[in-house]
Amino acid sequence: MTMTPEQASSFHETFGRLVSGVEQVLLGKTFVVRLGFIALFSEGHLLLEDFPGTGKTSLARAIAQSLDGSSNRIQFTPDLLPGDITGVSIYDQRSGAFDFHHGPVFANVVLADEINRASPKTQAALLEVMEEGRVTVDGETHPVDAPFMVIATQNPIEQAGTYRLPEAQLDRFLLKASIGYPDHASTVRILEGAGVRAHDTVVPAVITAKEVVELAALVRTVHVDPSINDYVSRLVEATRSAVEVRLGVSVRGALALVRAAKTLAAASGRHYVVPDDIKSLAEAVLAHRLVLDPEAEFDGVTASSIIAQLLLETPPPSDRQAV
Known part of the structure; x- marks a missing residue:
């Protein structure tokens, strides 16, 4: 079953209301706000670095x-332990059994603030549940809520005492x-509203x-023409052969680009x-997956500039099959 034009129009309207609500808090950043909701409806996670x-x-x-669901914020610090995120099993003397106490990761939206300040072991605990959608403690598996989205933040400065996220x-x-x-x-x-703190602004819930x-x-049913898949494949393969790149984009990255493009298409009212959907999202989806050659980095080459160049060199399909 493929999304219908009517369903695409309805999704576009809902998506627009979500973006408009969040723009009350983040003025003038429509594209970034849209990226956040694209990650949500693509069943993915968002990393904000600034x-x-x-x-x-x-x-x-x-x-x-903006969602009528649960949310938790985790402030990452060097002394944060994996159990502080996932939860722990505590022995109950009355029942004579271990009782699992859920951690803050059990929420629809989890804000991982300054994720690079926690130890690699703690980072891995969060990234495991991001991939698997469940937590395993003492051999017992506990699924997280649906939908489940992690929004992680990190600063590119003040790197002393931080642990950089590995490429994997x-x-x-x-x-x-x-x-x-x-x-x-x-x-x-923003200055005109300086009397109101950002924490005091509450965005009304739009959907459950x-x-x-x-x-x-529904977004998963958006039609993707074979020529689009061929375009994504050629673009990803180009990242692997670029002279400045030591490790190119994996198949997971290609799948992520198609998933995100489906959401952007629906958000634009198309089924x-x-x-252009691929071009708009290529940098946000692919750039952080590249591992550059050290000499290229020393010369000032960035992953974003490589993606931009490859988009110019990789011709897009000129036509598509009828849906």
């Missing part, structure tokens, strides 16, 4: 509030984005957690993917 004070935590909190763990994030500083007009609007699950299932 300088302090750009609104990373506010964006994550606003996305959580970065690959677990569907999208990586940077918010950046607001433009002049948005800054003026159950509706998110249903819409995510089929077009090449």
Whole structure:
């Protein structure tokens, strides 16, 4: 079954209301807000990397509030333990059995604030549940809530005492984005509301957690023409042969790009993917999956610039089959 034009139009309307609500908190950053909800409906996770004070935590909190579901915030610190995230089994003397106490990861939206400040062992505990959708403690498996989305933040500065996420763990994030500083007009609007703290702004819930699950299932039915799959395959293969790249994009990255493109198509009111969907999301989905050659990094080459160049060199399909 393929999404119908009517269903695409309805999804577009719902998506627009979600974005409009969050934009009350994060002014002038429509594209980044859209990326957050693309990750949600693509059943993926979002990594926000930017300088302090750009609104990373506010964006994550606003996305959580826009859903009538549960949300938790975890402040990552060097002394945070895996059990502080997943939960622990505690012996109950009255019953003579171990009772599992759920950790903060059991929520629809989990904000992992400054994830690179925790130890690799603690990071791995979160990234495992991100991939598997369940927690195993003392041999017993506990599924997390649905939908389940992790929004992690990290700062590119103040690296002393932090633990950089390995490339294999970065690959677990569907999208990586940077918010950046607001433009002049948005800054003026923010200053006009300086009397209201960001924490005091509550974004009204637009949809329920159950509706998110249903819409995510609907998004999976968006039509993808074989020529689009061929385009993505050629683009991914080009990352592996680029001279500046030591490790290119895996098949997981290609699948992630198609999944995200389906959501963007539906958010745009279409029931089929077009090449521009791939182009719009290529950097956010693929750049953080590249491992650059050290000499290229020394010369100032970035993963984003490589993706931009490959998009210019890889011709998109010129036509598509009828849906």
